[in-house]
Every structure is written in C-alpha cells, then in structure tokens.
Amino acid sequence: MITKKKKKIADEKSYKNDSLATWQFVNTMNIGDIVYVKKGMSKVVGRGVIKSEYIYDATRDEYKNTRKIEWTNKGEWEHPGQAVLKTLTDVTQYTDYVLQLEAIFTEDAGEELEPQKPVVYQKYTEEDFLNEVFMGKEEYDRISRLLLKKKNIILQGAPGVGKTFAAKRLAYSIMQVKDASRVMVIQFHQSYSYEDFIMGYRPTKEGFELVPGPFYEFCKKAQDDEDREYFFIIDEINRGNLSKIFGELLMLIETDKRGESLRLLYKNELFSVPENVHIIGMMNTADRSLAMIDYALRRRFAFYELKPALESELFADMKAVAQNEKYNRLIGKVISLNKIIKEDESLGSGFVIGHSYFCVSEKISDEDVSAIIEYELIPLINEYWFDEQTKIADWSVKLRGVMND
Numbered sequence: 539m540i541t542k543k544k545k546k547i548a549d550e551k552s553y554k555n556d557s558l559a560t561w562q563f564v565n566t567m568n569i570g571d572i573v574y575v576k577k578g579m580s581k582v583v584g585r586g587v588i589k590s591e592y593i594y595d596a597t598r599d600e601y602k603n604t605r606k607i608e609w610t611n612k613g614e615w616e617h618p619g620q621a622v623l624k625t626l627t628d629v630t631q632y633t634d635y636v637l638q639l640e641a642i643f644t645e646d647a648g649e650e651l652e653p654q655k656p657v658v659y660q661k662y663t664e665e666d667f668l669n670e671v672f673m674g675k676e677e678y679d680r681i682s683r684l685l686l687k688k689k690n691i692i693l694q695g696a697p698g699v700g701k702t703f704a705a706k707r708l709a710y711s712i713m714q715v716k717d718a719s720r721v722m723v724i725q726f727h728q729s730y731s732y733e734d735f736i737m738g739y740r741p742t743k744e745g746f747e748l749v750p751g752p753f754y755e756f757c758k759k760a761q762d763d764e765d766r767e768y769f770f771i772i773d774e775i776n777r778g779n780l781s782k783i784f785g786e787l788l789m790l791i792e793t794d795k796r797g798e799s800l801r802l803l804y805k806n807e808l809f810s811v812p813e814n815v816h817i818i819g820m821m822n823t824a825d826r827s828l829a830m831i832d833y834a835l836r837r838r839f840a841f842y843e844l845k846p847a848l849e850s851e852l853f854a855d856m857k858a859v860a861q862n863e864k865y866n867r868l869i870g871k872v873i874s875l876n877k878i879i880k881e882d883e884s885l886g887s888g889f890v891i892g893h894s895y896f897c898v899s900e901k902i903s904d905e906d907v908s909a910i911i912e913y914e915l916i917p918l919i920n921e922y923w924f925d926e927q928t929k930i931a932d933w934s935v936k937l938r939g940v941m942n943d
C-alpha cells in the first residue's frame with residue numbers, strides 16, 4: 539500500500555544545484571518521508587525512511603549535512619525509465635512514477651512492504667525555545683499569543699536576526715513537539731505564482747495535468763487533523779507578488795473568514811483555509827530592491843520586528859563558547875556600527891547587523907573572526923554605503939582593527 543507521505547529521490551554523486559538541494563534537505567524533508575536513492579540515471583540502489591531532524595556533523599570530512607535513515611531495502615535495481623539528473627527531487631506529486639518505484643521493492647520482497655511504525659517526535663517546550671532563540675519570556679509570550687489570535691504573522695527584521703530559525707522553533711514550541719510533518723517551509727520569489735502556490739497545469743507526456751500546490755495540499759492535510767495546529771512558513775514573503783500568488787484565497791486567510799469557502803479558479807471545488815492553519819512570513823527590511831507589501835495583504839497579517847540580540851544577556855553565552863578576545867572586540871565594534879546605521883537617514887533600524895553573523899557552536903580561531911569581517915561584514919557595508927566611499931573606508935579600517943593585538 540502506498541503511503542501518503544512525501545517520497546523523494548536523491549542522487550548519489552551529482553553536485554548540480556547543490557545550494558537548492560541543501561536547502562531542501564534541511565527545510566523541506568520531514569521525519570517519516572520516504573527516500574529513494576539512485577545511481578546514475580538507470581539504477582536504484584535503496585529505499586529508506588527518514589528517522590531524524592537535520593543534523594550538521596562537523597566531525598565528518600565530507601557530507602556533513604545528515605539525517606538518520608532506516609533503510610528498508612538495499613541493493614541494485616533497474617530504474618523505470620531514465621532518472622532525473624538533479625541532486626534532490628521531490629516526486630510526491632508524480633503518483634504513477636512513485637507506484638513504479640514502490641513496485642520495484644514489493645516485487646523484490648514478494649509481498650507488500652510492512653506498514654511504517656508510528657513516529658515518536660521529540661518534545662519541544664517554551665523552555666527549549668528560550669534556550670535556542672535570543673528572545674526573553676515576555677517577548678515569547680507576546681509573539682506566541684499574537685500568532686494564535688491573528689493566525690497570520692510576519693516576522694520582519696534586518697539581515698541576520700534569525701527570522702527563519704525563530705519561525706520554525708516558534709511553531710514547535712506551540713505544538714509542544716518537533717513534528718516537522720505539521721510545519722511546511724517554502725520561499726517566495728519574483729516568478730512565484732498562484733499556479734505554483736495553489737494549483738495549476740503542468741505539462742505531461744499526454745498533455746497537461748492539474749497539479750495541486752503546497753498551500754492547497756497543506757490545508758487539506760490540516761483539515762483532516764483539525765484538533766492539532768499546523769504552521770505554514772513563507773521565507774522572503776515580500777519577494778513575491780502576494781495578491782497574484784494568493785488570488786481568491788486572500789480573503790480566506792483572514793482570521794474571521796477561516797472555514798468559509800470559495801470556488802477555486804482552476805477546479806470546480808469549494809475550498810477553505812482551516813482554523814488550525816497558521817501562516818508565518820519572513821521579511822527582510824534591508825532589501826531595497828523590493829516593494830513593500832500592499833495594504834490589502836498588510837491588514838491580514840500582524841507584523842512583529844525581530845531585533846539584533848548582540849547586547850542581550852543571552853548572547854553573553856555565545857562569547858563564552860567562542861573563547862576569542864578578537865571576537866569579543868568585534869561584537870563591541872558592530873554594536874557601535876549599528877548605532878551609526880540606525881541614525882543614518884538613508885538606512886535606519888531596518889538595516890542594522892543581526893546576531894546570526896556571529897553565532898558559533900565551538901571555539902573559533904582568529905582566522906574565523908577575520909573571515910567574518912572580510913567576507914560578510916565589509917561586503918555588507920559596501921552595499922549599504924555604495925555612494926559614500928569615505929564611510930566604507932572608515933568602517934573597514936575600524937572592523938579590521940579588531941584583529942590587531
């Protein structure tokens with residue numbers, strides 16, 4: 539019997555699209571998903587079930603981005619037709635293809651695969667959130683109440699304040715468990731459309747097929763599980779044309795319109811956004827290439843600003859982990875720089891430098907500190923003050939100066 543969980547196919551050696559593949563590996567794969575591994579374009583070498591969250595293993599020489607897999611089948615089988623070249627491909631929507639892949643293993647076993655055991659998810663409490671995110675209890679209470687009441691919230695802030703990290707952990711803390719199957723993360727971009735988000739036609743060998751998008755499928759899943767909370771997270775929400783992407787659902791995401799139905803554009807079906815679906819968007823306030831969100835959508839979201847935590851008591855623990863005096867001096871210099879940026883009429887508080895640039899998990903070297911300065915901070919101030927070369931030169935000298943003994 540074919541499970542409804544996502545099924546993905548991973549390429550063993552191709553390094554094409556590595557950045558996208560890594561992002562999907564971290565953010566879109568979930569515990570319980572089925573993974574198929576291929577060799578080249580003609581062989582399938584394994585089938586397994588994801589058993590853990592994403593793990594970064596710094597002790598490995600290569601392939602440091604990992605997840606624990608329970609392999610149900612290992613060997614070598616002929617792939618049905620020619621496999622795709624991409625490193626990682628979500629094949630959930632290609633039902634016929636998934637059936638062909640499953641048939642390989644059911645035929646090999648001589649019987650249907652055993653049903654998957656229930657997944658036990660790791661507990662995640664408010665205390666876990668406060669230990670991981672640079673936010674105090676009062677602020678956490680405020681933002682969690684706001685999300686539960688308004689249903690839709692946008693976390694806005696300068697680069698590096700940890701918006702995406704905070705969004706996922708906010709969802710986990712409200713659910714009280716790290717159940718990634720009830721959290722979906724997508725990213726908007728300038729070409730993203732209603733057809734990508736809700737549903738649209740896709741070319742097939744026979745012509746065109748109506749394919750549901752991630753938001754449609756997520757809402758259907760939440761509708762069948764109305765006693766539990768679901769969280770739909772949209773990274774870079776202001777990069778898309780929001781009215782175009784949401785279409786007729788713009789009304790349905792309102793708090794007091796949840797559960798009401800409208801007929802979909804491409805399908806003769808009444809559709810509603812369930813009350814247990816919460817939408818969290820992230821918006822980078824320093825991206826000058828983007829227009830602000832239009833007022834029609836703005837009134838449907840609550841906006842919450844995340845600020846740099848460099849001066850917080852919580853960040854003092856990061857200094858203790860880094861164990862580097864030059865790192866400490868750099869933090870002090872960036873705090874001073876942020877004050878200048880905040881007072882600059884052409885920039886302001888939306889452009890200050892966030893704490894994520896300086897988050898470390900182990901003792902760091904002087905070379906690591908220098909790399910942060912040369913390859914992250916100085917390029918950033920070059921972009922901020924592209925027409926004020928004196929400021930760029932002045933602050934480049936000041937930042938590099940922390941490396942002097």
